[in-house]
Amino acid sequence: MIRHDFSRVDSKRRANLDYKKKQFAKPEFKQQDYEYRLNFYILPPTAEITLEQFETWAINRLKVLSELEACSFRNRTPEETAEYMTSILNKYLPLRSNSSRGQNLQEERKKDHYSHFILRLAFSATEDLRRRFSRLETMLFRLRFKDDDLRERREFVSSLKLEWEEVGEDEKREFGSELAAVSGARNEEEQEWFKVDWERVPELVEQRRVFLKRGKAYVMQREQMSLVVAEFTKRLDEALELTAKALPRLDEDDRLAPILAHLSQSFTAPDAAYSSSDAAIDGLSTPTADSIDAVSQHFPLCMQNLHMTLRANSHLKHFGRLQYTLFLKGIGLSLDDCIIFWRRSFKLMADDKFNKEYKYNIRHAYGDVGGDANRRGRGYTPYSCQKLLTEPLPGPGQSHGCPYRAFTQDNLVALLQRTGINDRDLLKTVREDVGKQRYHVACNRVFEHAHKREIKKVKDDGSWSAVDLDTIVHPNTYFKRSWLLKHLGEGNVGMVGGGEKMEE
Amino acid sequence: MPHSVSPDGSQADSQPIKCEPDTQSQDVTMSDAPSPAKAEKTNVNLEDLFDDEDSDPEFSSSVPGVKSEEEPPHPEPIKITSRSSFSDPEIMRAFYQRLFPFRYLFQWLNHSPSPTNDFAHREFAFTLQNDAYLRYQSFPTADLLRKQCIQLLPSRFELGPVYSTNPRDRKTMRKASAFRPLAKELVFDIDMTDYDDIRTCCTGASICHKCWAFITMAIKVVDVALREDFGFKHIMWVYSGRRGAHAWVCDKRAREMDDSKRRAVAGYLELLKGGDQGGKKVNARRPLHPHLERSLNILKEHFQTSILLEQDPWVEEKAAHLLQLLPDQKLKEALQKKWDSSPSRPSALKWSDIDNVAKSGALSKGSKDLLEAKQDIVLEYTYPRLDAEVSKKLNHLLKSPFVVHPGTGRVCVPIDTRKVEEFDPLSVPTVTQLLTEIDEWEGDDRDKQLADWEKTSLKPYIDYFRGFVGRLLKEERGGVKREREETGDAMEF
Incomplete structure (x- = not known):
């Protein structure tokens, strides 16, 4: 493939053709000039690159995105993520500001631009991939936006020509106290405010970070990022949607298609998925409605909490039931046994009420009833830690979610003690972890403590590999590993790994 | 609650009384079945079939002269015994025939005088007498909805979103994506169950005037936020029939919101976080957001009367919870x-003790912390507790206004927000009471021809609803007119 001569700039080589003539036109090449470091990726690339570049650029970007995703799974704070990502970004996808003396500014930006569009092609095929790609690209954009040079950022934002109305002095005076309350500023510093329809900044409205007046949201300069990021996501989502529609008509030879397919396949999140092998545990006879009490000692804290709440109140609220039902399904409890389990657990309830109001939901979770897609997919997948940690906190009377996150530290310690964890040092470190919002670290710590001896044993005799003892990020993995470790020497050594991933 | 009759008990009682086999079956041909009332019907003359404009075919009247195909001139008074259940077929039939305001419901959902897809593609979901649940029903006009109700006699029905195609055709779509929800009113559901941990007067399904105060407070706070902050105008609050209230925000802008915007509004209004083990449920950022500041000002007075005096939440060992919410160790001791x-x-005295003890020197830190903690406590005990899931989803179903609550028999009537303090859930008419009122009505309606509902205590509620719908229609029409004018201008070239 002949590489295009990049040094030649021709202003006439633009891609704006009459759409009616587009299909007959010869491809023209546009060498884009990247004025800013940040990019909204509006214009697709038009110059030629080699196949090798095509592949390596895409893989590099993919590496960055999956590291970003890992950060969110590990529940790192934005600061920690930024710190962690710096070296990775510098290695795979450097992007310097105009003020830096780097020679390859244009080359870097071109790589950023092209790799984005290659991945867009690769990840537009299914709804799931699109959503994930858009989320991660948004994270990346946000990360870069934050550490961008202030002046360049301002210029970039004004180049976007977003329609924001500035709030005049009169209005600033009229709503002075309200605006001050929203900004939280102590000193009476002059601040710039923008006024937009509230629908454009739902994220800020949800967190009450804007002042609302008759449908208009007053956004302070500081929150501009949220506006720009929301706009970025919106445009990317629309573009992905369009790409997906155009994809079947992609007139492609067999050079790019395999690369694209390979890219999208490797973009799976190995650590958050529930694997069907979790359900099949050697040596554990299929649990029944009667055996749940006995095996519940191997449950992670979130499920033990639900189990204890259920036993104490003979009732659980909707989301608690759903979370627990899916977990039980995940450990292999059959639908019939699950219904029996709930029926017996709701001691105070009449059969009639149970059958009318509760049974359907259990069957729905198992995929026994409901829409076609639900039945075909055999119901919902058991919830991962990621899911439990990102869903809204439980409200009054509810007990679902992750206790490390939802409980106050005192109540959490009390709960741990009730499950038999009394080690002072451990409880203290758990408190520290939880204080830093590292909930799953705390949970893993508790696991390691409770299975100290067994873990040492399997490590010493080398029967479990490091992969088998990797961080737990799924309640069902917790159960499986706990059960296996407590039943060592019963012919089930090293059965954690392996097994195919369940299709999601 | 003295009026409430538990459905289980009464149904068991009334079971043997039902002697008509027809009424039990859900047969569609039921209305054709011979009944004593039908037999009475005399020859129908042509004029009666083509009703003049004044008489309202939808609202039947027992006035002689207004005869229609379905209703006999003199409906048999229904024998209402203390033992009959509220969703008895006979009672439900009379309710749908004579009282339910189908026409205004139609206008409300249709947003135009002539039938549009806003109504025709709207999902209705019926709960039948045998508790079967019938989803994805839709009707081109109010009359057909009414007919179906009279035929199936649902104990209640719910409203879903307007879909992109007729919900009845959803399975004939070639692609599943061709059938998706487009619009629905933004709805809120406030239910007393969410207050169970701070409610001392009643438990479970029962309510009294004391705990209704929670709902009153919630309506005040949410209503003003929706109007002032989000700029919505057409907000209707509806009594849910037992122990809660629903809000229907009907502005076009609200109806067309997607899930992320609905989630944003719900998040903006939600304050209490954390389950039962979460400790302090309110941890508001300081300075308080204008919405919270305003809410606090509204709720302060209620806290004094409704909470401290009436609920008296910290008696005996319950004071421990109050202590748990305070910040200062020395003060707590x-x-x-x-x-x-x-x-x-x-x-009330314990509450004032906090300040008194603090002033007498038992405060190690600044008084600002204490003030903020006290504000948080006021909010925890008074701030609205929304069932937020209902609001967040475009395709969530919610019980229609004016249906009968099967447990209490009360009609789900709108609540006039201008007089929200006066609303008394225990004096909302029950369906049996309304039917008795029609029979006992002794006015002279020779010249005015009143509809049946006008003879009952349902009248003020339907009048309110009519006014609400009228204002909504006026605005929608204005919008259409403006759109037309704009396109008209464009065509003049």
């Missing part, structure tokens, strides 16, 4: 000592 000596001290 001083209060603990004081209250241990007189556990039955009323909550």
Whole structure:
């Protein structure tokens, strides 16, 4: 493939053709000039690159995105993520500001631009991939936006020509106290405010970070990022949607298609998925409605909490039931046994009420009833830690979610003690972890403590590999590993790994 | 609650009384079945079939002269015994025939005088007498909806979103994506169950005037936020029939919101976080957001009367919870000592004790922390507790206004927000009471021809609803007119 001569700039080589003539036109090449470091990726690339570049650029970007995703799974704070990502970004996808003396500014930006569009092609095929790609690209954009040079950022934002109305002095005076309350500023510093329809900044409205007046949201300069990021996501989502529609008509030879397919396949999140092998545990006879009490000692804290709440109140609220039902399904409890389990657990309830109001939901979770897609997919997948940690906190009377996150530290310690964890040092470190919002670290710590001896044993005799003892990020993995470790020497050594991933 | 009759008990009682086999079956041909009332019907003359404009075919009247195909001129008075259940077929039939305001419901959902897809593609979901649940029903006009109700006699029905195609055709779509929800009113559901941990007067399904105050407070706070902050105008609050209230925000802008915007509104209004083990449920950022500041000002007075005096939440050992919410260790110990000596001290005094003990020097940190903690406590006990899931989803179903609550028999009537303090859930008419009122009505309606609902205590509620719908229609029409004018201008070239 002949590489295009990049040094030649021709202003006439633009891609704006009459759409009616587009299909007959010869491809023209546009060498884009990247004025800013940040990019909204509006214009697709038009110059030629080699196949090798095509592949390596895409893989590099993919590496960055999956590291970003890992950060969110590990529940790192934005600061920690930024710190962690710096070296990775510098290695795979450097992007310097105009003020830096780097020679390859244009080359870097071109790589950023092209790799984005290659991945867009690769990840537009299914709804799931699109959503994930858009989320991660948004994270990346946000990360870069934050550490961008202030002046360049301002210029970039004004180049976007977003329609924001500035709030005049009169209005600033009229709503002075309200605006001050929203900004939280102590000193009476002059601040710039923008006024937009509230629908454009739902994220800020949800967190009450804007002042609302008759449908208009007053956004302070500081929150501009949220506006720009929301706009970025919106445009990317629309573009992905369009790409997906155009994809079947992609007139492609067999050079790019395999690369694209390979890219999208490797973009799976190995650590958050529930694997069907979790359900099949050697040596554990299929649990029944009667055996749940006995095996519940191997449950992670979130499920033990639900189990204890259920036993104490003979009732659980909707989301608690759903979370627990899916977990039980995940450990292999059959639908019939699950219904029996709930029926017996709701001691105070009449059969009639149970059958009318509760049974359907259990069957729905198992995929026994409901829409076609639900039945075909055999119901919902058991919830991962990621899911439990990102869903809204439980409200009054509810007990679902992750206790490390939802409980106050005192109540959490009390709960741990009730499950038999009394080690002072451990409880203290758990408190520290939880204080830093590292909930799953705390949970893993508790696991390691409770299975100290067994873990040492399997490590010493080398029967479990490091992969088998990797961080737990799924309640069902917790159960499986706990059960296996407590039943060592019963012919089930090293059965954690392996097994195919369940299709999601 | 003296009026409430538990459905289980009464149904069991009334089971043997039902002697008509027809009424039990859900047969569609039921209305054709011979009944004594039909037999009475005399020859129908042509004029009666083509009703003049004044008489309203939808609202039947027992006035002689207004005869229609379905209703006999003199409906048999229904024998209402204390033992009959509220969703008895006979009672439900009379209710749908004579009382339910189908026409205004149609206008409300249709947004135009002539039938549009806003109504025709709207999902209705029926709960039948045998508790079967019938989803994805839709009707081109109010008359057909009414006919179906009279035929199936649902104990209640719910409203879903307007879909992109007729919900009845959803399975004939070639692609699943061709059938998706487009619009629905933004709805809110406030239910007393969410208040169970701070409610001392009643438990479970029962309510009294004391705990209705929670709902009153919630309506005030949410209503003003929706109007002032989001700029919505057409907000209707509806009594849910037992122990809660629903809000229907009907502005076009609200109806067309997607899930992320609905989630944003719900998040903006939600304050209480954390389950039962989460400790302090309100941890508001300071300075308080204008919405919270305003809410606090509204709720302060209610806290004094409704909470401290009426609920008296911190008697005996329950004071421990109050202590848990306070910040200062030294202050807590001083209060603990004081209250241990007189556990039955009323909550109002305990509340003022906090300040008094703090002033007497038992405060190690600044008084600002204490003030903020006290504000948080006021909010925890008074701030609206929304069932947020209902609001967040475009395709969530919610019980229609004006249906009968099967447990209490009360009609789900709108609540006039201008007089929200006066609303008394225990005096909302029940379906049986309304039917008796029609029979007992002794006015002269020879010249005016009143509809049946006008003879009952349902009248003020339907009048309110009519006014609400009228204002909504006026605005929608204005919008259409403007759109037309704009396109008209464009065509003049």
